[in-house]
Amino acid sequence: MTGVSTDNFLARRAADGDQHAFGQLVQRHGRALAQAARSFGIPETDIDDVVQDTFIAAWHALDEFDEEKPFRPWLFRIGLNKMRDLHRFRRVRHFFFGAADVNEAAFADAAPSEAPGPEREIGARRELAHINRILGKLDRASREVIILTSFLEMSHPEAACALDISPKAVESRVTRARARLAALLKANEKNN
Numbered sequence: 001m002t003g004v005s006t007d008n009f010l011a012r013r014a015a016d017g018d019q020h021a022f023g024q025l026v027q028r029h030g031r032a033l034a035q036a037a038r039s040f041g042i043p044e045t046d047i048d049d050v051v052q053d054t055f056i057a058a059w060h061a062l063d064e065f066d067e068e069k070p071f072r073p074w075l076f077r078i079g080l081n082k083m084r085d086l087h088r089f090r091r092v093r094h095f096f097f098g099a100a101d102v103n104e105a106a107f108a109d110a111a112p113s114e115a116p117g118p119e120r121e122i123g124a125r126r127e128l129a130h131i132n133r134i135l136g137k138l139d140r141a142s143r144e145v146i147i148l149t150s151f152l153e154m155s156h157p158e159a160a161c162a163l164d165i166s167p168k169a170v171e172s173r174v175t176r177a178r179a180r181l182a183a184l185l186k187a188n189e190k191n192n
Contacts (some may be wrong), residue, residue, distance in 0.1 A: 007071035015062035022062075026055055029072060032152055033079050039147040040083050041136060050086060054079040073154065073161030080144060080162060134184050142177035149174055 007028065013021035030051055037047045057078050065074055135143050148159040149170070156174070160167040 008067050011062060011065050011071045012067055014059070015065065022055075022059060025058075025071070025075075029075055030055070033076070036076065036079060036147060036152060037083055039132070039135065039151050040080075040143065041132060042083055042086060046086060050079070050082050053082045057082065069161060070158060073158040076148065076152075076154075076162040077164060084140075134181065134188065137184050138177060138180055141173055142180060145170055145173040146177045146181065 007025065010021040010025050010028075014025060033051045033054055034047050037050045038044070042050055054075065058075055061078070065071065135146065138146065144163060145159060148154045148162055149156065154162065156167045156170045160170045163170065165173075
């Protein structure tokens with residue numbers, strides 16, 4: 001059984017009320033959803049909530065899942081909507097209340113590290129922060145398509161399903177996003 005057919009089988013069982021089958025879907029896709037949330041700039045303190053909200057929404061919407069299509073892009077469409085909702089909520093809260101988001105970098109040193117050594121950890125954090133800064137300069141559509149296809153390794157049809165656009169639109173967005181990323185990286189190299 002392929003990953004797609006296994007996911008769809010588990011989704012069908014979960015739709016019939018099998019909580020264990022749904023738990024397997026959570027185990028199979030929870031880590032990738034968390035990574036996607038990080039890549040979209042969701043603060044570490046909110047990642048578990050976004051992932052949990054995604055799975056809760058998916059559980060409630062299982063009756064709407066089309067078994068003819070792969071489960072993973074369907075789940076990621078729900079996840080992307082939860083991430084967009086969080087960004088909108090933060091913008092509105094900031095607008096009305098001037099509330100600043102928690103700066104996770106201020107707490108980075110307080111968390112215990114499982115990295116082999118402090119030098120590697122610092123280097124990895126700097127590289128991740130650099131990548132996130134560069135990705136943050138892309139428009140939302142470009143950032144989403146790059147994260148789905150490059151970081152999460154979704155095929156163009158899967159990303160199209162997750163974004164609710166055509167595979168041809170994904171192809172166009174990937175081409176434009178890669179060109180923009182190349183320009184941003186080149187400009188960054190000149191400045192350093």
